[in-house]
Structures are given as structure tokens and as C-alpha cells.
Amino acid sequence: MRKLRLIGASALVAVMALSAGACGSPGAPSGSGDDGSKQVHSDAKANDSAKCRNTVKKPKAEKVTVWAWYPEFGKLVDHFNETHDDVQVCWTSADQSAKAYSRFNTTIKAKSGAPDVIQLEYAVMPQFASGVEKHLVDLTKFGINKVKSNYTAGAWKDVQLGGKQGVYGVPVDVGPVVMYYRKDIFDKYQVKPPTTWDEYEQAGRQLKEKGYTGHIGNWQPNGTLFNYAYYDQNGAKVFKYSANNPENVGVDINSDKVKKVVSFWQKLAKDDIVATDDTDTAEWNKKNVDGSYATIIHASWLVGYLNGVSGVQEGSQWQIAKAPVWDQSDPDVNCGGSGMAVTDQAKHTEAAAKVAMELFGDEKAQDIAVNESGLYPTWVKKLSSDSFLNRQEPFFGNQKINQIIAPVAQGYKGYEFLPFQTYANDEQTKALSSILRDGKDVSSTMDKLQSTLSDYAKQQGFKVEQ
Structure with missing residues (x-):
């Protein structure tokens, strides 16, 4: 590719x-x-x-x-x-x-x-x-x-x-979300690549304990669609909108399911198990390939980027696996398209x-x-x-990566987005930055985000349901 x-x-x-x-x-x-x-x-x-x-x-x-x-x-x-x-x-x-x-x-x-x-x-x-x-x-x-x-x-x-x-x-x-991981890093420290989020946390702690100086991965406050995908994987439908019923929007970004996801990543960030770098920066691009991250949870379109980017760490061995899940019944998720x-x-x-x-x-x-x-x-x-x-x-050791990615694309069920999605993305980035970097309380911050988005929708003339 x-x-x-x-x-x-x-x-x-x-x-x-x-x-x-x-x-x-x-x-x-x-x-x-x-x-x-x-x-x-x-x-x-x-x-x-x-x-x-x-x-x-x-x-x-x-x-x-x-x-x-x-x-x-x-x-x-x-x-x-x-x-x-x-x-x-x-x-x-x-x-x-x-x-x-x-x-x-x-x-x-x-x-x-x-x-x-x-x-x-x-x-x-x-x-x-x-x-x-x-x-x-x-x-x-x-x-x-x-x-x-x-x-x-x-x-x-x-x-x-x-x-x-x-x-x-x-x-x-589409952009089916999968896990890119450094096989050489996991092999070196004799840590098993994770298949669940519990295993992800455990693997991150093991890597750190065994001397790995990077992070198992990154959770980006400005990830927008990636963050919605994480919520959806845990069964949270944060937005509702239908072009057939354009007067109404649904906003439910402070549910217990969303808060569980955000709290999980806040804990890992606080313990320095994961990084909280913004995406699409020169620093993020560098860390993707220089050994700073042992995994990258990302969309399928990262394949082309990794395949052609400069600065890939010498001796690195890359593989693709399904993204970690909370439960085996979790839905396949997507980012972009x-x-x-x-x-x-x-x-x-x-x-x-x-x-x-x-x-x-x-x-x-x-x-x-x-x-x-x-x-x-x-x-x-x-x-x-x-x-x-x-x-x-x-690039992936001649792995047949589409045998991993294609079922995710086929299994993805679709999302709903708001008519003011960019505004929602910007406000979520502010909220997640304060939670992950400043240690703000998850529950109250997400409650405030819910109120902010609901109030904005009403100002634009929409009827809001949660």
C-alpha cells in the first residue's frame, strides 16, 4: 500500500x-x-x-x-x-x-x-x-x-x-480502528500484547516495571472521533441526529458509560502508563515511530502513513491486531471516512x-x-x-493485515453526528485536556460538557433530548 x-x-x-x-x-x-x-x-x-x-x-x-x-x-x-x-x-x-x-x-x-x-x-x-x-x-x-x-x-x-x-x-x-503494536518491544520485555483493556493496563504497568522508558500508548484529548469511538465501544451513543427530523438533536456525553472510559484513561495518564499527546503534531508523528509508544490504537488509514514515514526506529517490528475491548461483545468501531x-x-x-x-x-x-x-x-x-x-x-512482516481489519469494517454499525459537530469536538477537547492533564474531576467535567453542548444546541434552535 x-x-x-x-x-x-x-x-x-x-x-x-x-x-x-x-x-x-x-x-x-x-x-x-x-x-x-x-x-x-x-x-x-x-x-x-x-x-x-x-x-x-x-x-x-x-x-x-x-x-x-x-x-x-x-x-x-x-x-x-x-x-x-x-x-x-x-x-x-x-x-x-x-x-x-x-x-x-x-x-x-x-x-x-x-x-x-x-x-x-x-x-x-x-x-x-x-x-x-x-x-x-x-x-x-x-x-x-x-x-x-x-x-x-x-x-x-x-x-x-x-x-x-x-x-x-x-x-x-472508512477507518476501522485496530491496534498497531511493536512486536519487538513486547518480545524484548516478555509482555503479552493485550486483547482487553484490563490486559492493556496490566501490560502497560509490566512494561514500565521491566524498564521500558516509553508508554504503552497514547490517549489524545484532541482525538475527537477516536474518543467517540471509544465511547461507542463501551455502548455509549453520545449523539443523535436525523436529517428526517432536523429539529431535534440528542446529546448524552455524561453517561456512566462515557465516564467509565474517561476515568480509565485518566487513571493510566495519572500513573504515567499512557501519554496524553495531541495528535497531528510533529512530536506525535515522531513518537509514533521512534519507540515512544508500544501500541497505537488507530484507524486503518495509519497503515499508509507508517509505511512511508521517515524516522522509523531501526529494528522495529510492527504487527496489527484487533483493538482491545471491554468485553468480547463490544462492537467494532470506526474513525473517519x-x-x-x-x-x-x-x-x-x-x-x-x-x-x-x-x-x-x-x-x-x-x-x-x-x-x-x-x-x-x-x-x-x-x-x-x-x-x-x-x-x-x-512493513508488517508480510502480515495479511486485511484479515484483521476487514472484519472490523464489515462489523461497524455506523454513528450519528451533530449538525454542529465541530463545536462539540472543540468543547470536548477542552474538557478532556483538563481531565487528563490537569486532573479535573471526570464526573463534574463531563456534566459541564453535557450542559455546554445542550445549551449551545438550544441557542441554535434545536430541541434537545438526552
Whole structure:
């Protein structure tokens, strides 16, 4: 697998704070009635003069504009255009997540300038599909349910945005959470790699007692989606939101299940068993590979990073295993992922929906996505293929890592995110930083976070349930 740019949770951390008000206050789509008819357009000539990053293979065909930052996206575009005569992808922007979302928000305010199709992370989709005006098109009217069985259940739920009827994007990739561990470190100190969180704590203490100067791992206060994944693994559903019921949100971030998770990590941090380094810093990047951490609990997309990063400790031996669990019945969890959504400014909505649904919709496209771009697929056929499952990764001692990761991707059930998720992430980071670094009381701090998020939701016009 080639080195890839990290997309998913780490990208979401950097997303500028889009207010719920920027997408309109809660309610039904403005002026559209229940069928969203104002979102459907049919001008097949509107993009004839659009300037594309790619060379359009068939200039006389209709163009559909796309914003996307997937690695090697140009190869996917070329493949689509070579295999389609009636429509061609015009790739107009490769701005990565935060910048792309900022530009999209600007086009929303201006009511012009948006692409026909846009790449969005699952966690930010509700910000653009909530409010008086839904800026993402429900693709069910264009036949997307016909391809539902092609995708994993969890990824499909992510693009349903908490509902059961609408579908607001085509899921492309996910970030199954697994454990990367240094086999050489565990072997050196004769400590068994953990399979449960109790074993994780025990192994961390054993490593420390036997002279290991690093930490068994890291729990990052700014981990945002990773932290939600930890809560979900313990059965806590911290947020509720449905695009079909956009006036209501659910916030339950101070439950006993959440507090158990946070208290566990606070204890390990206090005893110096784990580090509390922020992710996506130069120091964190260095510690990932220099022997400072014996394990990294992370998403599948870290594979590409580790495979190509400099500074890997000489003699290190890497392996992948399932992430530790509280109980064997714990759900598989995910961090990150994105899909292709159709905007309400699409010039020819039906053609845009066709592009969104077919861009990654065949085996050659999936090969490019997985082998060239390093995406972890949501396509069931790819996840279960022998070539995918039996592929050996040299960086991991020729381990067949997909035999570990693919079942997690298949088992993931999906999350729900808030229409003001970035605000929630920022407030959670403040709360967890005070708990892990300043020793603040877990219960009262999480109670305060619950009140902060609930009050903010009400200020934005939402009805709040816990």
C-alpha cells in the first residue's frame, strides 16, 4: 500500500467551525415542500465552459463538476471518463477538507459557485444537510437504494445521517480502528500484547516495571472521533441526529458509560502508563515511530502513513491486531471516512447523482482507490475478495493485515453526528485536556460538557433530548 495523505478524523480536527446558523435554522427544506423539488435541476449545458484539472476524454459529453481531495483522484476521474460516453467528470478543486468546507460554506451563502458533487467526511455531512435549506440532495429519488447492498451497513448508515429513508451521499471509505503494536518491544520485555483493556493496563504497568522508558500508548484529548469511538465501544451513543427530523438533536456525553472510559484513561495518564499527546503534531508523528509508544490504537488509514514515514526506529517490528475491548461483545468501531454527495446547486442533478454513484462503482475503480490511494473500502465485494484479504504488507512482516481489519469494517454499525459537530469536538477537547492533564474531576467535567453542548444546541434552535 502506498503512502497516503491522512484523511478522516485528523482532517476533521482542522475543520473550521461552521455554525449551524450557516446552514439555516432547523426545519424543513426551504421552499421545497416535502419532495425537495427545488433541489433538482436539469441544465445539461451549464458546465460546458467549466475549467477542469483533468483532461476531459470526450469533450462533447455533458460535464459534472466535482470537488475531491482523495489521493490519486485524477486516476479515478480518468477511469470514469474513459468508461462513460454520456457524462464526463470535470474535477475542479482538490482543496482538502477544512479548506473545501470553508469554500462550500461560502458558496452556500452566495447561493452559487458550489460543485455538482463534493467529497465530505461523514461527520460533517449533517452540517450541510440540516436546517431550513438542505444543501445535500437526498439520492433516493435517483435510485441509490439499488446499490445499497454493495456497501457495508455501517458506512451506509453514516450517509443516511441518522434517518431511515434519505441517503445523502455514496460511502467510499472508512477507518476501522485496530491496534498497531511493536512486536519487538513486547518480545524484548516478555509482555503479552493485550486483547482487553484490563490486559492493556496490566501490560502497560509490566512494561514500565521491566524498564521500558516509553508508554504503552497514547490517549489524545484532541482525538475527537477516536474518543467517540471509544465511547461507542463501551455502548455509549453520545449523539443523535436525523436529517428526517432536523429539529431535534440528542446529546448524552455524561453517561456512566462515557465516564467509565474517561476515568480509565485518566487513571493510566495519572500513573504515567499512557501519554496524553495531541495528535497531528510533529512530536506525535515522531513518537509514533521512534519507540515512544508500544501500541497505537488507530484507524486503518495509519497503515499508509507508517509505511512511508521517515524516522522509523531501526529494528522495529510492527504487527496489527484487533483493538482491545471491554468485553468480547463490544462492537467494532470506526474513525473517519467520507463519501461523495450531490449539492443542491448541481446544474443537472440526475447526472450528478450518476457520477456520485458510479465513480467508485466498478472493480477497476476500487483497485485504484485501494491500491493507489490507500483508501479502506466500503465496497463489500472488495472487502471479501481473496486478493484483498490475502495481500501481504512488507512493513508488517508480510502480515495479511486485511484479515484483521476487514472484519472490523464489515462489523461497524455506523454513528450519528451533530449538525454542529465541530463545536462539540472543540468543547470536548477542552474538557478532556483538563481531565487528563490537569486532573479535573471526570464526573463534574463531563456534566459541564453535557450542559455546554445542550445549551449551545438550544441557542441554535434545536430541541434537545438526552
